[in-house]
Amino acid sequence: MTTAINTKIKPEDNIAKGAPVIVIEHLFKRFGKNVVLKDFNLTVHGEENVVVLGKSGAGKSVLIKCIIGLLKPDSGKILVFGENVPGMNPDELDKVRTKIGFLFQANALYDSMTVRENLEFPLRRHWIDLSQKQVDQMVSEALENVGLKNTGDMMPSELSGGMLKRIALARTLILKPEVILYDEPTTGLDPVTSREIDRLILTLQKKYHTSSIVISHDMNCVKNIADRVILLLDGVCYADGTYEELEQSGDEKIKQFFEQ
Amino acid sequence: MPLIQDTSDFFDETGNMAKFTGHFFSHGLRPRFEVKELFAQCYTIGYKSFPLIGLTGFIMGLVLTMQLRPSLVSYGVQSELPVMVGVAIVREIGPVITALIFAGKIGSSIGAELGSMKVTEQIDAMEVSGTNPYKYLVATRVLATTLMLPLLTILGDAISLFGAYIGVNISSVTTIHLFFAQVFQSLSFSDILPAITKTFFFGFAVGIIGCYKGFNSSKGTQGVGVSANSAVVLSSVLIFIIDLLAVQFTNLLGLN
Numbered sequence: 001m002t003t004a005i006n007t008k009i010k011p012e013d014n015i016a017k018g019a020p021v022i023v024i025e026h027l028f029k030r031f032g033k034n035v036v037l038k039d040f041n042l043t044v045h046g047e048e049n050v051v052v053l054g055k056s057g058a059g060k061s062v063l064i065k066c067i068i069g070l071l072k073p074d075s076g077k078i079l080v081f082g083e084n085v086p087g088m089n090p091d092e093l094d095k096v097r098t099k100i101g102f103l104f105q106a107n108a109l110y111d112s113m114t115v116r117e118n119l120e121f122p123l124r125r126h127w128i129d130l131s132q133k134q135v136d137q138m139v140s141e142a143l144e145n146v147g148l149k150n151t152g153d154m155m156p157s158e159l160s161g162g163m164l165k166r167i168a169l170a171r172t173l174i175l176k177p178e179v180i181l182y183d184e185p186t187t188g189l190d191p192v193t194s195r196e197i198d199r200l201i202l203t204l205q206k207k208y209h210t211s212s213i214v215i216s217h218d219m220n221c222v223k224n225i226a227d228r229v230i231l232l233l234d235g236v237c238y239a240d241g242t243y244e245e246l247e248q249s250g251d252e253k254i255k256q257f258f259e260q
Numbered sequence: 261m262p263l264i265q266d267t268s269d270f271f272d273e274t275g276n277m278a279k280f281t282g283h284f285f286s287h288g289l290r291p292r293f294e295v296k297e298l299f300a301q302c303y304t305i306g307y308k309s310f311p312l313i314g315l316t317g318f319i320m321g322l323v324l325t326m327q328l329r330p331s332l333v334s335y336g337v338q339s340e341l342p343v344m345v346g347v348a349i350v351r352e353i354g355p356v357i358t359a360l361i362f363a364g365k366i367g368s369s370i371g372a373e374l375g376s377m378k379v380t381e382q383i384d385a386m387e388v389s390g391t392n393p394y395k396y397l398v399a400t401r402v403l404a405t406t407l408m409l410p411l412l413t414i415l416g417d418a419i420s421l422f423g424a425y426i427g428v429n430i431s432s433v434t435t436i437h438l439f440f441a442q443v444f445q446s447l448s449f450s451d452i453l454p455a456i457t458k459t460f461f462f463g464f465a466v467g468i469i470g471c472y473k474g475f476n477s478s479k480g481t482q483g484v485g486v487s488a489n490s491a492v493v494l495s496s497v498l499i500f501i502i503d504l505l506a507v508q509f510t511n512l513l514g515l516n
Contacts, residue, residue: 070384094390108385111376122389 020045020079021179021211022067027076029062036062037073038235044179044211049202051214051222053257054232060215061105063232064181067213068102069093080179098126101177101210105184107168109156116152119143119171126175142170145204162193166200173204180205182214186221198224219258231257280472287392288399297400305366305401306408310415316361317416321349321423329431342434345424346443347451354417355455356503359462362409363495367470370401371491374474375484383475398475402467409463410456450515458506462499469495 022044029037036059044050054060065071067078069085078085080096088096109118119139123130130138143149146166156164165185172180185201186194198221205212216222222229222243229246231239231254239246239254247258325345332338374397377383383393425439470491477487 065384068388070387090392097388097390100388102385102388104381104385106380108381110382110385111380112373121386121391125390 321420325427370470375477375487405467
């Protein structure tokens with residue numbers, strides 16, 4: 001049985017730019033007999049980028065889906081800005097979701113809508129009092145942020161993989177969330193586009209002062225954007241430290257992730 | 261034991277479907293209503309299905325008349341052809357055939373659309389955006405199918421009767437006034453009301469089954485195909501079951 005290894009950096013000393021925004025305590029989640037998360041703990045601070053590493057099927061996506069309330073954990077607490085997500089009713093959940101952005105692995109753009117309609121959709125849901133002029137302004141700003149100003153009238157099917165990822169990022173950011181959850185943001189992209197997406201994530205994080213949890217298998221992406229790396233193994237937080245610390249670790253289970 | 265497993269799966273599926281329907285009533289019909297999306301769905305589901313329903317209705321009326329004529333001629337009652345065709349179309353064939361075509365076109369389309377949205381995480385994205393997918397996707401589609409199928413049936417019946425009029429005129433000469441006067445003299449309120457009422461239930465079945473199958477689509481393109489296919493098969497079977505129950509119910513009420 002594996003035990004959690006914490007490297008010399010403790011979470012509370014780590015890039016403490018602000019108060020904890022996400023606190024996960026004793027999280028358990030199982031699907032049938034398969035226990036995915038068992039007693040998982042994590043704290044994410046303000047303006048911190050935490051990357052969660054782990055094998056396929058380790059429960060990384062399950063973790064962030066529990067944070068946003070798409071999945072309900074079996075037990076444990078997920079405090080987002082001090083409020084426990086699993087205990088929320090649908091209205092409270094909608095409210096807290098305005099503070100959390102979620103970038104889906106497959107982008108999840110609505111393929112029956114244009115890019116502009118995709119970006120307008122969350123705005124119209126959450127801020128119903130906005131005038132058309134304000135909506136247009138916010139959509140233009142979001143498209144400008146990701147460098148795709150002239151794509152508003154295009155359909156998602158007309159865009160390349162990198163462009164789709166940028167539009168999905170623009171949609172995620174349009175509500176100005178304080179926390180962003182990225183589910184494998186560079187999976188399926190070529191190395192050049194992947195680096196562009198990494199840079200974009202960092203630029204937008206600095207601009208909007210967001211905190212992030214990033215799920216990734218792409219070690220270049222991890223190296224570029226992580227303030228802290230969490231290794232999720234066998235349902236627990238197996239290791240927690242900076243990229244360099246984990247890279248230099250002598251632990252075989254950690255080393256296998258860093259061997260190219 | 262495949263038989264035990266299949267039986268268990270059948271009851272599981274029935275239970276899940278009942279739960280989904282319950283969720284539609286408890287969550288989907290609460291304010292705030294997605295009126296704009298409902299109108300968009302009525303347009304897609306109702307207006308865009310009309311050419312297909314109209315064409316099949318016309319052919320159905322025409323063929324039914326041509327097939328019935330020889331039998332009636334052999335009994336010497338060919339003058340009753342408009343009456344027989346009219347009653348058959350309005351009471352039974354019109355609503356059921358329209359509903360089956362509707363299930364083929366709309367049930368598969370809803371199953372495939374929502375299935376595809378499910379596997380590409382668009383439904384999750386909608387939820388994250390603060391939109392209840394039961395209200396935005398399910399309630400609008402189910403209401404649209406429930407409201408549009410009766411309208412399509414009425415229009416389909418009318419076109420079908422016109423097809424029957426053409427059919428009658430292929431072998432003999434009858435004025436349109438005489439044909440429709442004969443048809444309407446033979447129909448009463450108790451023929452039309454149950455026939456139209458049951459189409460609301462047909463429409464509801466097509467909508468809810470399509471949405472259920474789409475929402476529970478398994479991953480991958482094969483899963484989407486299976487959802488679309490099973491939505492059509494199951495809603496077609498349900499249409500016949502509802503029809504059977506409707507006939508029994510109208511008999512009990514003495515509306516026959």
